[in-house]
Amino acid sequence: DTAVSQTPKYLVTQMGNDKSIKCEQNLGHDTMYWYKQDSKKFLKIMFSYNNKELIINETVPNRFSPKSPDKAHLNLHINSLELGDSAVYFCASSQRTWTATGELFFGEGSRLTVL
Amino acid sequence: DAKTTQPNSMESNEEEPVHLPCNHSTISGTDYIHWYRQLPSQGPEYVIHGLTSNVNNRMASLAIAEDRKSSTLILHRATLRDAAVYYCILRDGTLGGTASKLTFGTGTRLQVTL
Numbered sequence A: 001d002t003a004v005s006q007t008p009k010y011l012v013t014q015m016g017n018d019k020s021i022k023c024e025q026n027l028g029h030d031t032m033y034w035y036k037q038d039s040k041k042f043l044k045i046m047f048s049y050n051n052k053e054l055i056i057n058e059t060v061p062n063r064f065s066p067k068s069p070d071k072a073h074l075n076l077h078i079n080s081l082e083l084g085d086s087a088v089y090f091c092a093s094s095q096r097t098w099t100a101t102g103e104l105f106f107g108e109g110s111r112l113t114v115l
Numbered sequence B: 001d002a003k004t005t006q007p008n009s010m011e012s013n014e015e016e017p018v019h020l021p022c023n024h025s026t027i028s029g030t031d032y033i034h035w036y037r038q039l040p041s042q043g044p045e046y047v048i049h050g051l052t053s054n055v056n057n058r059m060a061s062l063a064i065a066e067d068r069k070s071s072t073l074i075l076h077r078a079t080l081r082d083a084a085v086y087y088c089i090l091r092d093g094t095l096g097g098t099a100s101k102l103t104f105g106t107g108t109r110l111q112v113t114l
Helices: none
Strands: A002-008 A011-014 A020-023 A032-038 A044-051 A053-057 A062-069 A073-078 A085-092 A110-114 B009-013 B018-023 B031-038 B044-050 B060-066 B070-073 B083-092 B108-113
Touching: A002 A085, A011 A020, A020 A032, A020 A085, A020 A110, A032 A073, A044 A062, A044 A073, A073 A085, A110 B070, B009 B018, B018 B083, B018 B108, B031 B060, B044 B060, B044 B070, B044 B083, B070 B083
Parallel strands: A011 A110, B009 B108
Antiparallel strands: A002 A020, A020 A073, A032 A044, A032 A085, A044 A053, A062 A073, A085 A110, B018 B070, B031 B044, B031 B083, B060 B070, B083 B108
């Protein structure tokens, strides 16, 4: 069983469209994250949620709206897609006390291509 | 976030030890040193982390300099499956739990050859 699963794995769409990426974790963790990896391979945190509450929001444009229906799911909705949104988006999860173990668990990524 | 400096790439032969260096001269006393790796087409994977003392786990060892301005990730016997980008990351230890985060740099691309 995949611990952190993301769908879709690949997404190709036109500029101006709205799209969503879903993430689910079956590890029983209470904190989830979205990271973005751009074409230069920099991996940057976008959001983190703990028990459905937004904790970290790293100055991401308002077009990006995370939604956490429960602590096992964190979805990312993107409005009015732009070329610069093309990237690989990674979902991750952890226990609230992850700083002791050092471990974030990442999904395999969702590659978004905006044409 | 305090910055880390790593070589862009390194090569190793299979079955030999690999020492991946990381400089973090501006590290503060409360920064933890984390190492993650990212295999091709996969998400990052935790390797090891430490604060002041050297650390060992089943994947690797972490050697931390006495002044903490540098550290070295040691893979004892590299295999082809260890070919990945290795990230050395400093995490602010004053932030606990949910407010804490990892800021990834560019990492070191490790190539392992037969």
